[in-house]
Amino acid sequence: xxxxxxxxxxxxxxxxxxxxxxxxxxxxxxxxxxxxxxxxxxxxxxxxxxxxxxxxxxxxxxxxxxxxxxxxxxxxxxxxxxxxxxxxxxxxxxxxxxxxxxxxxxxxxxxxxxxxxxxxxxxxxxxxxxxxxxxxxxxxxxxxxxxxxxx
Amino acid sequence: xxxxxxxxxxxxxxxxxxxxxxxxxxxxxxxxxxxxxxxxxxxxxxxxxxxxxxxxxxxxxxxxxxxxxxxxxxxxxxxxxxxxxxxxxxxxxxxxxxxxxxxxxxxxxxxxxxxxxxxxxxxxxxxxxxxxxxxxxxxxxxxxxxxxxxxxxxxxxxxxxxxxxxxxxxxxxxxxxxxxxxxxxxxxxx
Numbered sequence: 001x002x003x004x005x006x007x008x009x010x011x012x013x014x015x016x017x018x019x020x021x022x023x024x025x026x027x028x029x030x031x032x033x034x035x036x037x038x039x040x041x042x043x044x045x046x047x048x049x050x051x052x053x054x055x056x057x058x059x060x061x062x063x064x065x066x067x068x069x070x071x072x073x074x075x076x077x078x079x080x081x082x083x084x085x086x087x088x089x090x091x092x093x094x095x096x097x098x099x100x101x102x103x104x105x106x107x108x109x110x111x112x113x114x115x116x117x118x119x120x121x122x123x124x125x126x127x128x129x130x131x132x133x134x135x136x137x138x139x140x141x142x143x144x145x146x147x148x149x150x151x
Numbered sequence: 152x153x154x155x156x157x158x159x160x161x162x163x164x165x166x167x168x169x170x171x172x173x174x175x176x177x178x179x180x181x182x183x184x185x186x187x188x189x190x191x192x193x194x195x196x197x198x199x200x201x202x203x204x205x206x207x208x209x210x211x212x213x214x215x216x217x218x219x220x221x222x223x224x225x226x227x228x229x230x231x232x233x234x235x236x237x238x239x240x241x242x243x244x245x246x247x248x249x250x251x252x253x254x255x256x257x258x259x260x261x262x263x264x265x266x267x268x269x270x271x272x273x274x275x276x277x278x279x280x281x282x283x284x285x286x287x288x289x290x291x292x293x294x295x296x297x298x299x300x301x302x303x304x305x306x307x308x309x310x311x312x313x314x315x316x317x318x319x320x321x322x323x324x325x326x327x328x329x330x331x332x333x334x335x336x337x338x339x340x341x
Binding site: 003008009012013014019020024025026 | 168169171172175176179180181183184187188197201204205208246259260263264266267270271274275277278280281284299303304306331334
């Protein structure tokens with residue numbers, strides 16, 4: 001068979017390319033967003049852990065703590081802490097769970113089918129987000145209890 | 152599209168991947184055609200082509216212009232994806248895996264997939280010699296499949312193939328020669 005003169009089929013007409021264009025072109029932003037929603041509070045918590053449990057005092061923790069204390073006094077920037085340690089990780093949990101969980105209602109059988117995809121990176125980010133929310137909530141509760149106690 | 156146009160688009164896309172759009176529009180059919188002619192499988196071609204562009208978009212920040220068409224870079228990514236598929240014998244698309252299920256199951260998208268697959272199957276019947284060569288190609292080691300497909304299916308020169316596969320001209324010629332000989336032996340045996 002003469003490969004040089006082989007009749008090659010022409011390039012096919014592809015219509016689906018337009019329908020997957022947006023998800024592909026914005027993939028970088030989605031991946032980065034999911035990571036940074038969790039990475040920033042996680043980094044701060046890791047530094048706190050190193051300072052108070054392992055006694056490795058990194059200057060960045062003191063600087064960040066004094067910044068948060070000053071922001072606490074500001075009427076508008078007071079909201080930065082809950083956004084960083086609660087809302088951002090919560091958004092990361094929601095976004096990653098949406099990628100993992102598929103819910104479908106079968107009318108004929110009257111069944112609600114819930115499928116969970118095992119995508120480890122999404123699971124890890126969702127778990128990290130939940131852990132950050134849990135740690136920060138515990139901190140707030142502890143702080144509130146200690147403030148309520150008589151000195 | 153000239154090389155200068157491609158370079159301009161890539162410079163803008165480094166900071167804003169959405170600017171990669173014109174290159175996606177221009178080269179998606181080329182990559183899909185290449186992967187389909189290599190594998191003969193519509194779904195595989197769709198998945199690998201989509202992931203080729205996903206990887207290209209994610210690699211944009213570190214991309215360095217070397218005066219060669221973006222098509223060569225995209226063909227290299229697609230070839231690497233095909234290598235992974237042939238090594239594992241399975242392929243999970245990152246693009247279609249990340250899309251929400253309701254979006255993938257949407258009737259319009261499914262109809263388009265079915266129509267495209269049906270058109271390609273009809274085409275296969277019209278190009279029976281090509282289908283026979285494609286089937287035999289699948290039996291060769293991947294290193295021969297790559298050079299033969301790029302040379303005879305995509306009409307690339309030895310120099311272009313060397314650039315895409317990042318091999319020397321001599322290696323490409325040697326692989327072509329040995330690959331074609333093996334393919335001829337298989338075709339005669341059929």
